[in-house]
Amino acid sequence: MDNVIEIKDLSIQYATDEGIVKAVNHLNLQLARGETLGLVGETGAGKTTTALGIMGLIPDPPGVITGGEILFEGTDLLKLSKQRLRAIRGNKISMIFQDPMTSLNPVVTVGDQIAESIRIHEKLSRAEAALKAKDMLELVGIPGDRYGEYPHQFSGGMKQRVIIAIALSCNPEVILADEPTTALDVTIQAQVLDLISKLKKEKNTSMILITHDLGVVVEICDKVAIMYAGEIVEYGSLEQIYDQTAHPYTKGLFGSIPDIEAKTSRLKPIPGLMPDPSNLPEGCSFEPRCERSCQLCKEENPPLIEIGNGHFVKCHNYGKVGEGEDV
Amino acid sequence: MSELLRVEHLKKYFDTPRGLLHAVDDVSFSIERGETLGVVGESGCGKSTLGRCIVHLLEPTGGKIFFKDEDITNIRGERLKESRKSMQMIFQDPFSSLNPRMTVKSIIMEPMIIHKLHQGNEAAQEKAVLEIMETVGLAKRLIDSYPHELDGGRRQRIGIARALALEPEFIVCDEPVSALDVSIQAQILNLMRDLQEERNLTYIFITHDLSVVKHISDRICVMYLGNIVEQCPADKLFASQFHPYTQALLSAIPIAKINAKRERIILKGEITSPIDPEPGCRFAARCLYTKPECLEVQPDLKEVEDGHLVACHLY
Numbered sequence: 020m021d022n023v024i025e026i027k028d029l030s031i032q033y034a035t036d037e038g039i040v041k042a043v044n045h046l047n048l049q050l051a052r053g054e055t056l057g058l059v060g061e062t063g064a065g066k067t068t069t070a071l072g073i074m075g076l077i078p079d080p081p082g083v084i085t086g087g088e089i090l091f092e093g094t095d096l097l098k099l100s101k102q103r104l105r106a107i108r109g110n111k112i113s114m115i116f117q118d119p120m121t122s123l124n125p126v127v128t129v130g131d132q133i134a135e136s137i138r139i140h141e142k143l144s145r146a147e148a149a150l151k152a153k154d155m156l157e158l159v160g161i162p163g164d165r166y167g168e169y170p171h172q173f174s175g176g177m178k179q180r181v182i183i184a185i186a187l188s189c190n191p192e193v194i195l196a197d198e199p200t201t202a203l204d205v206t207i208q209a210q211v212l213d214l215i216s217k218l219k220k221e222k223n224t225s226m227i228l229i230t231h232d233l234g235v236v237v238e239i240c241d242k243v244a245i246m247y248a249g250e251i252v253e254y255g256s257l258e259q260i261y262d263q264t265a266h267p268y269t270k271g272l273f274g275s276i277p278d279i280e281a282k283t284s285r286l287k288p289i290p291g292l293m294p295d296p297s298n299l300p301e302g303c304s305f306e307p308r309c310e311r312s313c314q315l316c317k318e319e320n321p322p323l324i325e326i327g328n329g330h331f332v333k334c335h336n337y338g339k340v341g342e343g344e345d346v
Numbered sequence: 347m348s349e350l351l352r353v354e355h356l357k358k359y360f361d362t363p364r365g366l367l368h369a370v371d372d373v374s375f376s377i378e379r380g381e382t383l384g385v386v387g388e389s390g391c392g393k394s395t396l397g398r399c400i401v402h403l404l405e406p407t408g409g410k411i412f413f414k415d416e417d418i419t420n421i422r423g424e425r426l427k428e429s430r431k432s433m434q435m436i437f438q439d440p441f442s443s444l445n446p447r448m449t450v451k452s453i454i455m456e457p458m459i460i461h462k463l464h465q466g467n468e469a470a471q472e473k474a475v476l477e478i479m480e481t482v483g484l485a486k487r488l489i490d491s492y493p494h495e496l497d498g499g500r501r502q503r504i505g506i507a508r509a510l511a512l513e514p515e516f517i518v519c520d521e522p523v524s525a526l527d528v529s530i531q532a533q534i535l536n537l538m539r540d541l542q543e544e545r546n547l548t549y550i551f552i553t554h555d556l557s558v559v560k561h562i563s564d565r566i567c568v569m570y571l572g573n574i575v576e577q578c579p580a581d582k583l584f585a586s587q588f589h590p591y592t593q594a595l596l597s598a599i600p601i602a603k604i605n606a607k608r609e610r611i612i613l614k615g616e617i618t619s620p621i622d623p624e625p626g627c628r629f630a631a632r633c634l635y636t637k638p639e640c641l642e643v644q645p646d647l648k649e650v651e652d653g654h655l656v657a658c659h660l661y
Contacts, residue, residue, distance in 0.1 A: 061527035062498075174616050175389075204388035204554065206613045209598035213612055231527065234600025261604045275532035276602055277561035279584065285539070286561070288532030292497060 022090075023193055023225045024050040024073065024112075029087035031068050031077060038297040042068040044249040046087070047323070050193065055219065055226045057236035059272075060246035063293055066229045067117075069246075070195045073227075074114055075104045091193070110140040113186040117198040119178035123170040129181045130156065130166030133188055140189045155184040159214060176207035180214065187218060194219075194226045200235060212238050233272060237261065245269050248294055248304035251323060255330035265332040267309050303335065311336045349415075350516060350548050351400070352376040356409035358395050365622040369395040371572035372409070374647075379515070382542065382549040384563030384580065386556060388595075390617055392572040393552045394438075397518040400550065401435050402426060413516070431461060434509040438521035440501035444493040450504055451475055451489045457511045474511070482507045483537060499530035506537070516548045524555060535562060556599050560584055568592050571620050571628040574647055578654035588656040591629050627659065635660055 031043040043065045050056050060066050071077050073089055075096060089096045091112065096104060116122040124132060133152035137143060143151065153163035159180040170178055179199060186194055199215065200208040216239045219226055228240055236243055236257075243260040245253040245268065253266040264270050271289035291308040300306055306316040315335050323333045358370040370392040377383050385393045398404040400411060402421075410419045418429055437443035444453060454475045457463075464470035476486060482503045493501055502522060509517050522538070523531040539562065541547060553559050559566055559580075566583050568576040568591070576589040587593045594611040613632050627633070630640040639659050647657040 061529065176616055204617075205556070205598040205600075206388065206594060207616065208600075209610060209612055212600075232600060233602035237602060237604060238600055257604055261602070271529060273602065275528040277532075277535070277557040279557045279560055279599060279601060285536055286532035288536065289529040290533075292499065292530070 021052055022049045023052050023092060024048075024227075025088075025090040026069075026073070027088045027090070029069070029072060029089060030085045031065075031072050032083055032085050033081045034083065035081060035297070040297045041299060042082075042249055042296060043072065044299075046249070046251060048244060048251065048254075050225050050227060052192075052225055053223045054242060055228060055240045057240035057243045058227055058229045058246060059231065059233060059236055059243060061231055061293060063248075063296065064246040065249040065296075066246055067197055068249075070114065070197055070227065070229055073195060074108055074112065075099075075101075076108075076114075106140075109136055109191075110189045111191055112193040112195065113189065113191040115179075115182055115186045115194060115196040115199045118202055119175055119182055120202065122182060123178055125170055128167050128169055129173065130168075133181070133185050136185050137188050152184075152188070155188050156181075158187070158218070159184045160210075174207075176203055176211060179203060179207075179211055183211070183215065183218075187222070187224075190222060192225060194224055195229070196226060197229045198231070199228070201230070201232070208235075215239065233261075233276065245272070248296060248299060250304060250333065251331075252305065252333045253331065254323070255327075259327065259330040263327070263330065265326060265330070265337055266305075266334050267311055267336075268305050271308075303333075348379050349376050350379040350381075350413070352412040352415075353400065354410045354412070356396070356399060356411065357407045358392070358399050358404060359407045362621060367621045368572045368623055369620060370399065370406075371623075373569075373572075373574055374409075375567060375574065375577065377516075377548055377550065379548055380542070380546045381564045382551055382562055384559035384566040385550060385552045385569060386554065386559045386566060386595075387569035388554055388617065390571070390620065391569040392620070393554075393569050394520050396569070397435070397520050397550060397552050401433050401518050402429070403435070427461075430457075431512045432514050433516045433518070434512065434514040436502075436505050436509045436517060436519045436522045439525055440493075440498050440505055441525070443505055444501060446493055449490050449492055450479070450484070450496075453493075453504055454478055454507045454511055457508065461512055463512065475507075478507045478510055481510065481541070483533075497530075498526050499533060502526060502534055503537070506534075506541075510541070510545075513545070514547075516550075518550045518552070520552045521554070522551075523558060524553060531558070538562065556596065568595070571617065571623065573628055573644075573657060574655075575629065575657050576655065577647065578651075582651075582654055588650055588654070588661055589629075589658050590633050590635055590660070627657075 026046055026048040029043055029046045033040040033042055046069060058066050072084060084097060130152050133155050134148040137148045137151055153166055157163050161177060161180055200211050203211060230236060242256055244251050247268050253269050274287035277286060289308050294300055294304055302317045302319055303321055306312045321333050321335045323331045325331050326337060354374050356370055356373045360367040360369055373396060387393045399406045410417055421429060455471050458471050464474060484503050523534050551562050563580045566580050567574045570591050576592045587596055594613045597611045615632050618631050626641040626643060627645055630636045637659060645657045645659045647655045650656050650661045
């Protein structure tokens, strides 16, 4: 399989009054064609910043991409002119935003909002674009005759479907979905996840799914990358991440989720808090919260190493004494 | 165990320009001392309105609320103020439920001042604040901080400390962990459980998150459009569900495990409007097993197994 997106050594910073916030630090990531990658992490891990970086939508100022490359089918997106980037954004790579309540324009009908993005990228007449927009609505399960309605007449789940329709309207090769179901109720979330995976299969689209919910990841992803403080701490296939969990942070995440199938009286949370991204520790960024930290962890930031067929982990202690006993 | 709170046929309707919105419609249940009752449901099912009615933040349209066998539905003035000492609330959003202009100390101390605890002696009150902060795991140095200086987890600890300041017996927790990241959520859930054991607290725990509700509750009520559709002990609900809505709800939870074996029931459509609802079962429009009867008569909550209540014509 070839890689549609390849991110090499990407660093993104925000300059704020309190100092420089290092949101993404030396990030490496590949997305193969047709694959769905789950990018998992907590608030402030740098997931959304990474996606905005790929889209060329980092607010500048205060955001600056300080280094690295983002290759899309071999071309570095960071070196493209704004005009050429615009031709790719929304057309080849499109994004589904988190909050369906605020990402639609309240004074434009939903149909026109879909048609608008079609007409930006394809030479179609208004009537043709409107026809295609109706097809898109039907595709996501909304009757075409609701074309002329406004966002406030739709429920949350339907608004999210409209946003999915906009993102898919130009047959993109890559979709970046930023917490597409977080704002929805579970029964509606199930419908939307079902829809996303069906459409993805039909069109062989590649997707990066950004989420904090490990339960959603297992539903639709092939690969998983766990992000912590702007870095990828573990990367691998679903089986590798869920059944052969290697990084202490990933283990902590699983330990924090109440298990619906077993009766547990206490959860095992990760102590402490995520480090302040404007003041990251010198060594491993997870060291202050880690049960297994040692002197080396305090001094040196561990590299991401491969521990098995495509399974990467960023930890000094992997494979050392004690490994395996705390799984 | 003895009964602490009982709610009978509680109703709360809101008058809207489009008609009468039935937020809570004929809900009855009781809670034993030291128990946690989980109330679970999706947005708009009336779970928060129910919690707010119980602690008198909203006035019920009908029905009765008994606290320790005393009818508190229509208490006013001094008696209402007195009742606040035993009933408190923890709010959902730790970002907007704290006054940004007040320090941690003044937030936790305010209920003590209002209720003249520790005879208005400020030194004694400050000592009490420090004790509560320690109980909820807030460092002493944060006593003069403002909420904006703290992260969500710490802010929610302040919200819990404020609720504990009057040493209540009963706390309504409205989605106390849903705004928090999972690792922080787990810390707060453990804290709430420890507090319950230490102080024999009784909780109503309102949430949309089924794995959280199972973790913390002794009994669970499932709500749909203002009605309780199923009520039973927590472990029973996850072993066998009777109501078609509960079945669909449980099957929709994403489980963070590979090959979690289950059949997913995908519901058609969305929640129907709670404004002037049609007669019959509220869930009939989305139900897989709708019978003609369901469209005409609203089913009553009835016991189908020991301690397991369901409102559905199938049983």
